[in-house]
Amino acid sequence: MPYRAPVEDFQFLFDHVVGLDRVTATDRFAEATPDVTSAILTEAGKLCEEVLAPLQRPGDLHPAKLENGVVRTSPGFAEGYKAIAEGGWVAIAADPEHGGMGLPMTVTTAVNDMMSAACLSLQLSPLMTQGQIEALEHHASDDLKAIYLPKLVSGEWTGTMNLTEAQAGSDVGALSTKAVSNDDGTYAITGQKIYISWGDNDFTPNVCHLVLARLPDAKPGTKGISLFLVPKFIPDETGEPGRANDLKVVSLEHKMGLHGSPTAVMQYDGATGWLVGEEHDGMRAMFTMMNNARLGVGTQGVGVADGAYQHALAYAKDRKQGRSTIQNGTGTIIDHANVRRMLATMKAETFAARAIALTCAAAIDMETATAAPDWAARAAFLTPIAKAFGTYTGISVANMGIQLHGGMGFIEETGAAQYLRDVRVTAIYEGTNGIQAMDLVGRKLMDGGEAAYALLDEIESTAEAARAEHPELAEPVWQATESLREATEWMVAQNDMNNRFAGAVPFLRAFARVLGGHAHLLAAMHDTDGSRARLARFYITRILPEAQAHIAHATAGADDLYALAPEDFAA
Amino acid sequence: MPYRAPVEDFQFLFDHVVGLDRVTATDRFAEATPDVTSAILTEAGKLCEEVLAPLQRPGDLHPAKLENGVVRTSPGFAEGYKAIAEGGWVAIAADPEHGGMGLPMTVTTAVNDMMSAACLSLQLSPLMTQGQIEALEHHASDDLKAIYLPKLVSGEWTGTMNLTEAQAGSDVGALSTKAVSNDDGTYAITGQKIYISWGDNDFTPNVCHLVLARLPDAKPGTKGISLFLVPKFIPDETGEPGRANDLKVVSLEHKMGLHGSPTAVMQYDGATGWLVGEEHDGMRAMFTMMNNARLGVGTQGVGVADGAYQHALAYAKDRKQGRSTIQNGTGTIIDHANVRRMLATMKAETFAARAIALTCAAAIDMETATAAPDWAARAAFLTPIAKAFGTYTGISVANMGIQLHGGMGFIEETGAAQYLRDVRVTAIYEGTNGIQAMDLVGRKLMDGGEAAYALLDEIESTAEAARAEHPELAEPVWQATESLREATEWMVAQNDMNNRFAGAVPFLRAFARVLGGHAHLLAAMHDTDGSRARLARFYITRILPEAQAHIAHATAGADDLYALAPEDFAA
Structure with a gap:
């Protein structure tokens, strides 16, 4: 299972989609210069490629066991963990006072993404430690901080x-x-x-x-x-x-x-x-930990999506089957329209989910650096979307990865199935995706939709700015944003919370679709070689239209659901 | 894992959606009277509930093994197989000349559905035998038939x-x-x-x-x-x-x-x-066997969807969590809007997929009984849809079943995960769902769309007939059918097959959505207690709108796909 750390993709997203420059312009994150960030991505990427990715399959084949009350971890995991800790990768965002690097959550998110792609089951350990550090930094007594934080930040303890x-x-x-x-x-x-x-x-x-x-x-x-x-x-x-x-x-x-x-x-x-x-x-301290962990879990989904995508791509580039239907084809199945459609879907979806997770992380950074309520509101609004959509994407891309392998996809040795089996839980833990969606339409719209509308305004501004150069991309994004605005207004107007909850999951998905359209539009605007614009066109033409279907589902209300009596569900 | 055979659902579909009366009005299937059909469903249902369902989990825990060149099957499977064979359930559609009952494929499909829900891994054996019987009946010499068919039909051999x-x-x-x-x-x-x-x-x-x-x-x-x-x-x-x-x-x-x-x-x-x-x-003989097996595999998906749905429903009716948000609630999670939305989705999707499989089976029966080209064309057109959509539904419903269980869904003892792991292969074997979709937009539209338009005409007639009593259901079905007609016209007009293949999967899915809308509309029209009309409303309001998104994807053409160079896919 070769894995290549997508360092350039992160760099592009930092520079052109999530605005890391705004984060590093603050005093708090001034030290996260482009050089530092680039070195971090490269070094972490190397760890993931060389040390963690080879642990993925042994972890699956040799599960952790309980023997006489003692947990025995999978072969190689002890060494893998040691490499993570010694490299300082457990908690690069932690306060330098306790041994952290004080780096932005945006950079942490990129590192977590790569570690998740390489070996999700091991990465979960530092992710849990990160949440604990965050909770202790904000809520523990100085005595507890002094004893525990250095050990946790260094990875000596978990x-x-x-x-x-x-x-x-x-x-x-x-x-x-x-x-x-x-x-x-x-x-x-x-x-x-x-x-x-x-x-x-x-x-x-x-x-x-x-x-x-x-x-x-x-x-x-x-x-x-x-x-x-x-x-x-x-x-x-x-x-x-x-x-x-x-x-x-x-x-x-x-x-x-x-x-x-x-x-x-x-x-x-x-x-x-x-x-x-x-x-x-x-509960307050728990939410500090949970919010951190929710973004982290969404990022797990993104990482696994990328891992599954790369795995499927390697297979597609190698597998010969059937006659090529195009001139100057490669002779492999990548020439087939449906295979190419699947690969493009996987890549475009992963990019969208990654952009959402990093945008959420950047908002958290801006909140940390400025304490501005607007940034806090944006971070809070994006967190359930990043969690649910990142994990949904991990599952759907891994599932498509299996399909792309044909019969081989169902055979465990291939490794495609493991991505789906591993990532499946991310839609469940740290608050199920249903709970995330209810949080979005409930608590996160309690501001009357202010945080949502601010995002939608920003997307429409981007669409306006893109209209001259990319009219065929800008218009559908603008239209979808307007439809989503109407859906948001509908949600905000519902006093019966069940009307909101009945459409919560599709509403979240529609929001993610539109945010994904925004990210792809920005990518097209800053593209240098045409490849990002081509992918944006694919996403906006073929996938973004789903937003409209989700909106119809989101705004149907609860009456028809509760008209279904429990007896109606009998088999 | 309690499983209840959905005998009433089959009966309703036979009577009001798939038109089994038309099948049994033919000489060929005159003996399949309502009494016979009812007895078959009841007896097969009992076998599935009592004998096969208890084998589902042992089969997963104790995989078949190869020992010194000999296959050792899972505990209980030998007895389970014997019960299937002795009950005469291997091949009820086979020619009575060789020991079969000559029953319609529609009835076989219902029996296969129940057996798949109860224990998919064991049911696959008789399904393979059924395909072989079909191939031998049509293509083997009389000598071969005489030796092999009685043994295969009785289940003595597989x-x-x-x-x-x-x-x-x-x-x-x-x-x-x-x-x-x-x-x-x-x-x-x-x-x-x-x-x-x-x-x-x-x-x-x-x-x-x-x-x-x-x-x-x-x-x-x-x-x-x-x-x-x-x-x-x-x-x-x-x-x-x-x-x-x-x-x-x-x-x-x-x-x-x-x-x-x-x-x-x-x-x-x-x-x-x-x-x-x-x-x-x-290849001709193989296609006889494959077409039979394709409907059979689609039916496997439907059966597993039903099994996963019933399993999740039992959990939802039992699990208490959180405050009920409705008056006169049950106190279980079925009171929560998002849980009810998931259950309604699972039930509505399973009903749609089942209706499509049975409609395909009935078309095969009419072809068998009348040799009419129109029925042959309809059977051929519906087969890839039944296969791909049935298995897609099996996967998506099983996946939702896991989600509904929360944390328990990821724990193997619960049984929810097995449905997804088992059914996953059905989208791959007997021709991947991508191959099915390419067959649909390629070979199955070679008639210039005649078979497709005949189906669309029929759906619009139903919608017209339903308009007076169910205007809010009839209109969206009619509209979606018109959009699909335009998409079909677009497909038929594409001479570059890659334009068709680039949208094949979403086109198939759009067609399945509309056929599902038709089935739900018919169900609402013949509903006696309101429950089917309520489910139809849910499907048509919330799920059918996806057809429009699929159509946008289906008709985007291949240019943007092939504009993506193989290098564009690099991670």
Whole structure:
């Protein structure tokens, strides 16, 4: 499975689509000069190509195992993780005060994208650590920061997120894990958590769990949740791992994919934990971690889409089958119109999803650098789109990659199927894509649509600017944006939230389609050799029209859904 | 995994959507009275619910294995197969002269649908046998028929199809397996075939291979292919299995799913075979078998869609999560708008795909009964749509089923993931869905669109008839049909086949959407309790609009695709 890091694509997107220059013009990110960014992309790309990509298949074939209570990771993963940590790639966005490089989230997103493409199951570990670092930087006491952040940022220790319980998944407020004060500044945590990605490993001396739990006097629901840091080994006076905490991995899940990533059921039996943030205020800290992780998971989807695309392309360029139907063809299946249509779809979709993730990251950077409410609103609005559309794209591109391989696609040795099996969970974890869509049409439109309209205005400005040179691209983008504006107005006008929720997923998809059209239009405008304009034409002519169908679905309201009685669903 | 056979749904479709009464009004199918059909559906349904569905998971967990050259099938599969054969379910459409019941393909399709939903990997064996029976009935000598058909129809022996070779997949004409006359009426077959579904088993005393091969004087390409019947054991004078033939299973594939079905690499070393049909005329016989199998594979997709839907519905009706947002809710996640939207999508799509498969089957029956060219043309036109859309629906519904389960969907014990892993291959085998679409816009429009327009005329007549009672359903169906007519006219006008092929897949999908709209409209017109009209409204309002997007994609032509140079695809 050869993988080539798409360094030029990131550079182009930074320069012409997501506006990284605006980010690096701020004091906060002034050190992220083009030279630094370029070196980062090149070095990280090399790690992904040479060290991580070769771990993809062993991770699938030899899943992480639980042996006598100890997690044994897949062959090569310990060395791969060490290479990530030693290269400083776990947390390049972290505060330099704790060993990070303070780089923009935009650059982190590009690095996460490449690591996900190369080996998703291993990349999930640093992604979890990144979320934990973000949460601790914003909400932990200085004492906790001093002990944990340097270890996490360096990758010496790893971090996990413990939210879900058997009866508390999408409804996190239903969780019942208990926390009781030990009257010494620590708390005793008791309960069982499920779906804990990288709940343990055999290559770092400590694993730090962020655990949501309830204090005895907690209100029901999300307002009664507190966040605790619960290490596998309690740091001693020197900050090194000391006595084992009262927690254990009960079992590992047998999953459809992502076999290299141990997904644990964690049991806490009065484990010692430290409060992060205020009592009963755990949801706020959790959202810091979740928002970071949501963009990160969307980026996982983008990376896998690229990996699957490159994998399919290599096959198409090699496979001979049938007579070529064009003059001066290559003699391989890339000459066939339907194969070329599939490849173009995969490439155009991946570009769109990548542009959305990086645009979201740049908005987060601008929020970080300027604290401006407009940037915060944009980052918040784009996060569920980046998460849901990135993962949707990962799944659809990986699925198309299988199809492109014909019969070989169904044979595991080929590797095409693994991309789909691995990436499938990204549409589910860190808030299902349905939850993302409900967040978009609910919370993220609570501003009366202001953040949405600002984006739509910007897209229409781009379309106006492009009209002279690319009329056949600018007009459909402008039209689709206008239709989406009307759909947004319709959404904002719905006071019955079920009318919004009934169309949430198609609304999100329509928004992503239009944002994708915007990215392709910008690409065409800044194209130097014609190839990006050709791809833009493909996307805008053939894929963007889907937005209209999604809008029809999005604005149909809830009445027809609830007219369907539960009995109507009987088989 | 409880499965309930959807007997009432079939009955409704027979009576009001596919016109089974027209089929049973013919002499050929006069014996398929409503009583007979009803008894068949009920009995087959019972087998699927009680015997086959419990084999679904064991087949996945314990794949068929090759041990010392012998295939060992999954636990319970031998007993399951025996129940299928003893119940007479292998080939109910086969000629009564050889032990079949001579029932319509429409009824066979319903039975195949249920068997696929219950246990796809086992059902694939009788499906292969059905194709072989069809090929032998039409093309074999009376001697061969007398020896083989009774054994195949009873299920005592099984049949396979051997087409593909490593360098001859979609391009079957590239195959190189050799056949040399033994000058005694038999031929010596030498070569290697791949992807042979149920290439062997340990529960029948013989396995009969239909093998495509080339005679020494054969022209290159498809015009030089002949078809041979090559049994595992050569029948002795009494017709019972005699000496072992010179063939063997080399290996079994390690696949993404369908683990219970052994997919073999078959080696023929001068194996003894008998010619089926004329020398060099193997493609014609193969198409008899392929067309049958294509509808059968489309039906596999429909069955799995139904299985995945029922599985997800059972979960949704049980799972409590979050506050209900409606009055008088059930308290389960079925109250949530987005969950209900997913379930309605799954049910509406499955109904549409099922209607298309059964409509295709009914056209085949009318062709069989009347030999009328119009029915033959309709059957030929609908076959690629039934295959591609049925399997596409199987994949998309199974994928949505995973999503509906949330985190549980990614855990193998739940069973949701298996539906997707199993059904994924159906979009690939028996001609990839891309090949189906190219067949549709190529060969199947060679009549100048006559068969297509006849279907569109019929849909518009239905829409006119429905206009008074269901104006809000009839109008969008009529409009979508008109748009599709224009797209069909555009296709027919393209002399450069690449213009057709560049839009083949979206054209097929648009056609399926409109046929689905027709089926839902008919369902609404004949609805007795309102539930079918409600589902029709959902489909026509929310899903049918996709046809327009597909049409834009379908009619974009090939220029922009071929403007993309192979270098443009570089990552």
